[in-house]
Amino acid sequence: MGHAVRMQPGRAFAVALGLLGLALSGGCGSAGAPGTTAPTGVDGLVVPTPSPDPDDFVPRIDNPYLPLVPGSTWTYESKSSTGTETITVTVTDETRTVAGVETTVVHDEVRDARGKLVEDTYDWFAQDRAGNVWYFGEDTTAYDEDPDDPEDSTVSTEGSWEAGVDGAMAGVAMLAAPRIGDGYRQEFLEGVAEDRAEVLRVSVTLDLDTESYDDVVVTSDTTPLEPDLEERKYYAPGIGLVAEETVRGEKEQVRLVTYTPAAPAS
Numbered sequence: 001m002g003h004a005v006r007m008q009p010g011r012a013f014a015v016a017l018g019l020l021g022l023a024l025s026g027g028c029g030s031a032g033a034p035g036t037t038a039p040t041g042v043d044g045l046v047v048p049t050p051s052p053d054p055d056d057f058v059p060r061i062d063n064p065y066l067p068l069v070p071g072s073t074w075t076y077e078s079k080s081s082t083g084t085e086t087i088t089v090t091v092t093d094e095t096r097t098v099a100g101v102e103t104t105v106v107h108d109e110v111r112d113a114r115g116k117l118v119e120d121t122y123d124w125f126a127q128d129r130a131g132n133v134w135y136f137g138e139d140t141t142a143y144d145e146d147p148d149d150p151e152d153s154t155v156s157t158e159g160s161w162e163a164g165v166d167g168a169m170a171g172v173a174m175l176a177a178p179r180i181g182d183g184y185r186q187e188f189l190e191g192v193a194e195d196r197a198e199v200l201r202v203s204v205t206l207d208l209d210t211e212s213y214d215d216v217v218v219t220s221d222t223t224p225l226e227p228d229l230e231e232r233k234y235y236a237p238g239i240g241l242v243a244e245e246t247v248r249g250e251k252e253q254v255r256l257v258t259y260t261p262a263a264p265a266s
Contacts, residue, residue, distance in 0.1 A: 048169035071262030099164035131176030
């Protein structure tokens with residue numbers, strides 16, 4: 001699960017409940033362990049899909065739980081045993097045709113406490129006519145500095161994939177109408193990108209130490225590539241991803257610090 005916070009499948013971002021003062025209340029369902037995520041979709045969707053039809057997609061992404069409007073930015077803070085990182089997510093005004101579908105390009109940057117670039121990623125999303133948001137791949141570059149020799153840094157593009165290339169297929173990043181128990185693949189390239197999600201709770205209140213969000217959707221994110229890892233993600237309407245926590249695996253603390261919506265069209 002990649003390195004940077006993304007509006008979609010990404011690295012293992014963890015928020016410790018106690019440290020962030022995060023609590024849930026109200027809503028339906030329980031946050032118990034998820035069941036097995038089926039490899040094919042929700043209500044007839046083929047997820048992942050080997051042959052998306054461009055006519056099934058629209059130029060905008062206005063799903064309330066994943067509104068990817070050009071000009072919008074999110075800033076997250078991540079704390080772990082290795083230090084503090086700042087993650088900035090920006091919806092660009094660029095598009096890219098992937099597997100025949102025109103996608104919106106989202107740019108993620110991860111910087112360490114010194115401001116040094118750790119990871120630079122471009123993600124590709126598109127929304128279908130029903131309102132589901134699909135994830136079409138990512139072009140990611142990670143920079144790993146040698147602490148004994150800062151000039152001897154390594155560069156890796158591991159985790160990059162593109163729907164329609166080498167057997168990779170687009171998955172679902174956010175459903176149009178999430179329901180408890182819905183399970184879906186978010187991406188697929190065997191051995192590289194196999195993230196899955198299941199909806200655990202809907203319409204709950206999420207209380208952080210400084211913010212409170214209503215009508216939140218909670219998902220459990222897993223991957224067979226890291227069977228000991230499970231994440232919870234929290235999506236607030238009109239904003240998108242606001243927090244994550246690790247249920248199983250190495251813990252980090254990550255939360256939304258600032259959200260700047262796109263300027264209204266003139």
